[in-house]
Amino acid sequence: MQLTNRPPLRGALSALTAALLGTGAAASEGRNRVESSILLYSEVDRVQAAEAIIGLGRALKGDRMLSARLTLDGLTGASPNGATPSARVQTFTRPSGEGGYSVKPGEIPLDDTFKDTRYSFDGSLAQPLDRLTTIVLGAHYSGEHDYTSLGASVGLSRDLNRKNTTLSASAAYSRDRVRPEGGPPDPLSSMSARADDDDDDDAGERELAAQDDDGDDDDDEDRESDAGEGKNVYDVVFGLTQVLNRQTVLRLNYSYNHSSGYLNDPYKIVSVVQGPGGPDAGEPVDYLYEARPDGRAKQAVFAQLRRYLSGHTIDLSYRYFWDDWGVTSQTVELFYRLPVKAGHALQPHVRWYRQTEADFYRVFLVEAAPAPAHASADYRLAPFHAVTAGLQYLFPVGQGVQVSLGGEYYHQAGDISPPRSMGVLSTYELFPDMDAVMVRAGFDYEF
Amino acid sequence: MNSKAAPECSVRKGGSHWTISFSAMASPCEILIRCRRRSEAEHVASLAAAETRRIERKLSRYRDDNIIHAINAGTGAAVEVDDELARLLTYADQCYRLSGGLFDITSGVLRRAWKFDGSTASPDRDLIESLLGRVGWEKVEWDGRRLRLQPGMEIDLGGLGKEYAADRAADLAFRASGAPLMANFGGDIRALSADPDSPPWVVGIEDPLREGTAVGRIDLSNGGVATSGDARRFCLVEGVRLGHILNPRTGWPVADAPRSVTVLGDYCVEAGFLATLAMLHGRAAEDFLAGEKVPYHCIR
Numbered sequence: 001m002q003l004t005n006r007p008p009l010r011g012a013l014s015a016l017t018a019a020l021l022g023t024g025a026a027a028s029e030g031r032n033r034v035e036s037s038i039l040l041y042s043e044v045d046r047v048q049a050a051e052a053i054i055g056l057g058r059a060l061k062g063d064r065m066l067s068a069r070l071t072l073d074g075l076t077g078a079s080p081n082g083a084t085p086s087a088r089v090q091t092f093t094r095p096s097g098e099g100g101y102s103v104k105p106g107e108i109p110l111d112d113t114f115k116d117t118r119y120s121f122d123g124s125l126a127q128p129l130d131r132l133t134t135i136v137l138g139a140h141y142s143g144e145h146d147y148t149s150l151g152a153s154v155g156l157s158r159d160l161n162r163k164n165t166t167l168s169a170s171a172a173y174s175r176d177r178v179r180p181e182g183g184p185p186d187p188l189s190s191m192s193a194r195a196d197d198d199d200d201d202d203a204g205e206r207e208l209a210a211q212d213d214d215g216d217d218d219d220d221e222d223r224e225s226d227a228g229e230g231k232n233v234y235d236v237v238f239g240l241t242q243v244l245n246r247q248t249v250l251r252l253n254y255s256y257n258h259s260s261g262y263l264n265d266p267y268k269i270v271s272v273v274q275g276p277g278g279p280d281a282g283e284p285v286d287y288l289y290e291a292r293p294d295g296r297a298k299q300a301v302f303a304q305l306r307r308y309l310s311g312h313t314i315d316l317s318y319r320y321f322w323d324d325w326g327v328t329s330q331t332v333e334l335f336y337r338l339p340v341k342a343g344h345a346l347q348p349h350v351r352w353y354r355q356t357e358a359d360f361y362r363v364f365l366v367e368a369a370p371a372p373a374h375a376s377a378d379y380r381l382a383p384f385h386a387v388t389a390g391l392q393y394l395f396p397v398g399q400g401v402q403v404s405l406g407g408e409y410y411h412q413a414g415d416i417s418p419p420r421s422m423g424v425l426s427t428y429e430l431f432p433d434m435d436a437v438m439v440r441a442g443f444d445y446e447f
Numbered sequence: 448m449n450s451k452a453a454p455e456c457s458v459r460k461g462g463s464h465w466t467i468s469f470s471a472m473a474s475p476c477e478i479l480i481r482c483r484r485r486s487e488a489e490h491v492a493s494l495a496a497a498e499t500r501r502i503e504r505k506l507s508r509y510r511d512d513n514i515i516h517a518i519n520a521g522t523g524a525a526v527e528v529d530d531e532l533a534r535l536l537t538y539a540d541q542c543y544r545l546s547g548g549l550f551d552i553t554s555g556v557l558r559r560a561w562k563f564d565g566s567t568a569s570p571d572r573d574l575i576e577s578l579l580g581r582v583g584w585e586k587v588e589w590d591g592r593r594l595r596l597q598p599g600m601e602i603d604l605g606g607l608g609k610e611y612a613a614d615r616a617a618d619l620a621f622r623a624s625g626a627p628l629m630a631n632f633g634g635d636i637r638a639l640s641a642d643p644d645s646p647p648w649v650v651g652i653e654d655p656l657r658e659g660t661a662v663g664r665i666d667l668s669n670g671g672v673a674t675s676g677d678a679r680r681f682c683l684v685e686g687v688r689l690g691h692i693l694n695p696r697t698g699w700p701v702a703d704a705p706r707s708v709t710v711l712g713d714y715c716v717e718a719g720f721l722a723t724l725a726m727l728h729g730r731a732a733e734d735f736l737a738g739e740k741v742p743y744h745c746i747r
Binding site: 008009010012013014016017018019020021162163308312313337339396400446 | 483534535537538541542545546611614615618625644713714716717720721724738739740741
């Protein structure tokens with residue numbers, strides 16, 4: 001038998017061996033897996049959330065894997081609406097005209113009518129195409145009272161180099177629809193709001209008239225309120241996982257996400273304040289609904305190094321994100337898994353995050369100044385940094401049952417007093433620090 | 448300490464794992480498993496021992512009550528086989544092709560011409576010649592369901608059976624427990640683990656000339672290991688030492704074969720095939736394995 005220039009047998013042999021062993025009649029029955037968790041999230045003075053997840057995994061004949069997951073979220077509490085604080089009481093209405101709320105002088109306006117329940121369903125099927133290649137098909141649907149999202153995805157992964165290298169690529173599409181109460185507001189249109197009369201505030205009686213006096217706009221809103229506004233989201237991710245040695249695994253990926261359509265948050269507004277020359281410099285004269293561009297391209301690169309050392313695991317990752325709105329962000333995260341005793345492990349982690357603002361981020365707009373094409377005061381588009389620290393304890397209870405209990409603390413800080421602030425605004429915290437705690441209990445069962 | 452799990456099957460606690468021992472396929476069979484409870488280990492023990500003995504009963508050529516006996520009966524009739532044996536025969540068929548005819552499950556009859564007890568042999572060339580007429584997978588009819596041998600031919604899945612049993616028992620045990628484990632059936636080894644934190648099993652490679660002396664080690668969490676060669680089984684022909692691996696083309700033991708070849712693969716059957724085929728390459732065993740890009744140990 002010629003040995004020179006002989007192609008290795010291994011490729012063909014591996015497939016043959018998999019065929020021999022992979023479909024054994026007695027061994028083909030699947031293992032079922034249930035994963036469930038409950039999470040409570042609480043921001044100090046702001047949003048409170050509870051989330052329950054139940055997931056089911058089932059191995060099917062031919063090494064196929066079927067997964068389904070149901071998530072329920074309940075959200076209540078207060079979220080910044082984007083407006084600046086004022087020396088007076090500020091009263092806001094929701095787009096529907098119902099559910100107004102007032103904000104005390106000097107406080108950052110929070111919309112406390114915020115209440116929502118979201119449910120989502122995710123399903124996927126992983127199917128090996130051959131011993132080294134797997135295809136994953138997925139679908140998802142989520143709904144809340146004013147928002148729905150329907151999507152599908154396809155992913156391929158291939159093992160190379162004796163499974164020391166895995167290449168993956170995936171693509172996803174989703175179609176979202178937002179139907180805010182009262183219809184989506186026109187970008188940069190005025191919110192009907194007024195600075196309320198208040199016992200403590202004799203000086204501050206002032207009406208902020210709704211400027212939405214255009215009949216055509218009303219017709220538009222009526223029409224839009226039926227259909228809502230849509231958004232198309234495309235996603236692609238390319239990944240590489242490389243086993244560097246027996247203890248070390250490196251994972252790299254690049255993602256590109258493009259969304260187009262209605263990208264505004266219909267509940268966010270921007271204050272229009274009196275210019276620096278006026279007697280009430282910095283006081284709001286109007287509130288405009290935010291206006292974001294109708295397209296956004298996001299990109300991110302991610303690197304993760306994971307090292308196992310006699311039961312201990314250390315996991316360090318870095319992510320760099322940028323988009324065409326001018327936002328860039330960096331995330332550094334560190335996990336450590338410390339085995340305590342048989343099956344028990346303690347897992348501390350810490351995450352550090354910093355982002356720059358979007359080009360059209362405005363803490364406020366100035367009266368009579370030229371109106372920008374786009375403006376948003378959403379704190380999520382502001383420059384800020386955040387630190388998260390958490391601890392998780394994992395332990396088995398009985399055969400196939402794994403329990404995890406954990407907590408996390410989050411601290412977010414931005415520019416309390418941005419350089420552009422003026423008048424009365426320079427006396428307020430325009431981006432107060434935010435703290436949140438999260439507790440989570442998980443329960444996984446294999447049978 | 449005998450367990451209640453199965454007769455002639457013991458479960459002992461050893462360090463961080465349980466050791467399941469039983470005897471089957473003419474070898475000591477052992478499964479090391481890192482699970483919490485004795486009851487889990489005993490459950491695994493009973494499943495694995497039952498599966499191994501099932502495979503032994505089915506594939507043994509020393510029984511007269513199984514399908515192998517029916518095939519080897521020499522009537523020249525086509526025998527229909529079940530799914531499992533069909534997969535094994537198809538595998539053997541493909542291995543025959545991949546190896547250019549060197550791996551041949553019909554070659555067992557050639558052993559009648561040889562005695563590998565370390566003595567000086569004077570091989571009967573006429574006998575070898577006549578036995579060669581009864582060897583050759585190309586002479587059988589195999590359509591994926593029915594097998595027909597020429598009269599006088601026999602198949603022997605011994606070169607595949609123990610590896611297959613190790614893979615199957617490990618797989619079954621892993622599906623039942625989810626725990627990191629290693630099945631070691633007389634040196635035919637398969638390990639499975641879903642836990643990346645679980646430390647690997649350390650497999651020593653024995654010096655074939657000095658029993659109990661390790662000359663190498665393999666750290667194994669997932670994959671198969673098999674060894675071909677037995678330093679004690681050889682004969683001397685005109686002063687030349689010949690190992691017990693027979694070339695089905697010539698009927699003679701392979702010259703200049705390593706004393707033992709150990710291969711690490713994804714599965715035990717795969718490692719076993721590569722180890723046997725490396726032996727059949729004789730002097731070129733190392734070149735062959737290097738070409739396959741598998742981790743291996745050759746001892747000469």
